[in-house]
Amino acid sequence: MVSTTETARLLSGNEAMALGAYHAGVKVAAAYPGTPSTEILETLAGFGDTHAEWSTNEKVALEVALGAAYAGVRALASMKQVGLNVALDPFMAAAITGVKGGLVVISCDDPGIHSSQGEQDNRHLARLAKVPMLEPSDSQEAYDLMAVAFDLSERFDTPALLRSSTRISHSKSVVRIGHTRTVSDAPVHFQHDVHKYVMLPVNARLRRPLVEERLVRLAELAETFPFNKIFPGDSSLGIVTSGVAYQYAREVFPDASFLKLGMTFPLPQDLIRQFAAQVKRLIVIEELDPFLQESIRTMGLKVTGKEFIPRIGELNPGIVEAAARKAGLLPPAESPAVAATVANLPKRPPLLCPGCPHTGIFFVLSTIGQRHKILDAQGKSVKESKLVITGDIGCYTLGALPPLDAMDTTACMGASIGQALGMVKAGVASKVMAVIGDSTFLHSGITGLVNGVYNNGRLVLLILDNSTTAMTGHQDHPGTGVSAQGQTTRAVRLEDLVRGIGIADVKVVDAFDLKALRTAVRIALESDELSVIIVRGDCSVRVPRREGPRAIDAEKCNECGVCFMLGCPAILSNEGEAYIDSAVCVGKGCTVCQQLCPQQAIAEAAP
């Protein structure tokens, strides 16, 4: 729990943004969980005196915040980088209508793809929407820039984009808290203004020039914006940088001159020219795309950066230093001797947890469709997969990894259902099954399923319902019936929802009953109509119920290795001999390995 009053705190960027927004008087905040942005809304939800909600998806979250801003209060929508893709429609709309109360949109980019389906540089979206963009370089700025962003939003009648990245959001640094909470005491009132808020073409055309005029005024402000700052140093090298890249650049070039940009759109062109004139060589150090570099080059200045700084992945001081050596900015150096040995160590890929409700169903899917190629005596594959499984985004995406190997596609939130229908309509010979989690289904799977009903799609949908948004750290969602601030609300029952759109063949199956899972999947695969199986079981991390760990009887075990096909982290091996780690085995609440073992060698451990 983050204190709202202490004067100096060690805060993550996300906590600092939440506290900054709180002190800036935010009244409505909405988000959908997504790494690395999740903790912003979580922290705000703990403060009180602000409506903080998990919305069904990022588009809805931004629309909620936009409505609040129209009503004159300060509002916030936070999301991960791909979340802004989902919310791009209201984001663009907000950019043209403008706001009344301040509206800040936080986009947390994920360079290096720590936990995303792709890498994208959302700085481009500020340029697309023609809205101001601020980039903090540590938690202090994450805190300070929130108030600035709300102020800019109101003064310029525009949403403001605050762009963070994994390393800003998920690193802690010292924050000196300068304010307490101040909330506007103006009465909440929506001022009717059809020309501003009703974007019929006739009105949108009237708003359009205002957007361009706003941009000109913002560019003027950028010239004297206090977070755009020159740090004079050795004039032989001048570095333009922003965000966390500034920290890496300072680390690697302690003596160089710096132009650090806190506002990266629109750019302060005069300030950049002034800086360029002060230094002999001008470079840009930025993460991902040459966003700043290209703009500066377009100004007619001689500048380099992406010629040696990678445009792929997350930067760090080592990468920046190596790039600088390659570019001749630093003398060459040797790499340490240990590096080579360490590269050959076994990897530790992410896994489904012990007692995960997804393990059983993925084991069934990996075997029922004969997806595992079984080798004949000559070592040739004799069986081929007869089942295509379109997948989605959540913990269950790990079902794509060995040994389960039971997912064929993962693109974006909710895509599994549309993709499955597309494959069916294209006429693939295999059976097609879509797999989606409960939170993802409510996020954007519903529309795909309605489409499947409408377009008569003969597919099977598995909704893996663990009653939480697990991968981002167990947030509630409409299906759990608990709000972000802990109030009980009406839970959306998935089976009612699915039946409500006209699907007759709906089954609910226990996630830990292997036989029932196999039967349900088999029947659904033979069905000629759209069928839905809801696989229900609590997340073993959110609902700990460790009781009666299982053990393997070494006398009965014939080392067939089938239990290893589950990929359960509790099942380990000592020189080929399988054993269960009783400290992590969930036991009675799972028993999937016990149901599976052909030798019946697994049972409750002796106390």
Added chain:
Amino acid sequence: MKLDLLITGVGGQGIVLASDIIGEAAMAAGYDTKKTDTLGMAQRGGSVVSHVRIGDKVWSPLIKEGDVDILAGFEKLEAVRWGSYLAPGGIAIVNSQSIPPPSVSRGLEHYPTDEEVVDILKQGIERVFLINGTAQAKALGDIRTLNMLMLGCIATFVPFVGVDTWKECICRHLPAKAHEINIKAFDLGQRETQNVCSR
């Protein structure tokens, strides 16, 4: 002054909390500090790495390869994986627990032996401490105290933070009923490294 610590292990071992406490203790001692965690996408069982940087002024939250003064590995494989990050003259504190990844469980890859772990780490540095932390935490009555035990080991090499500051920071993060056992674990860790150091 600068001190860079890398805390590594497996998700669920309490690494993030331990590194939070180091950062807060350093701040309480009057230093600038930054810390950051890399967790990957798994809730449990994945590789976890925490960078903690302490100094008069800290820029990057990430430590540069070859700059780590203290590597604390809560699990052997995850300790040795980050060996190349150690600075010459750095030290490694390694909990002798092994948590084999699935490729090892399925017999596809080899888990390094204790000798190999020490040998690889000693390619770059001289001081490697192998600690039987998990067994000691278990003997204490709660395996989850491993992180505080390791913190105690680490504290031996962070002379500018007083014992009281460490304990205050620990208690601030834990419910009252968990204070006693975790402080015990911390003391145990301190003794462990102090013993090994004097040997």
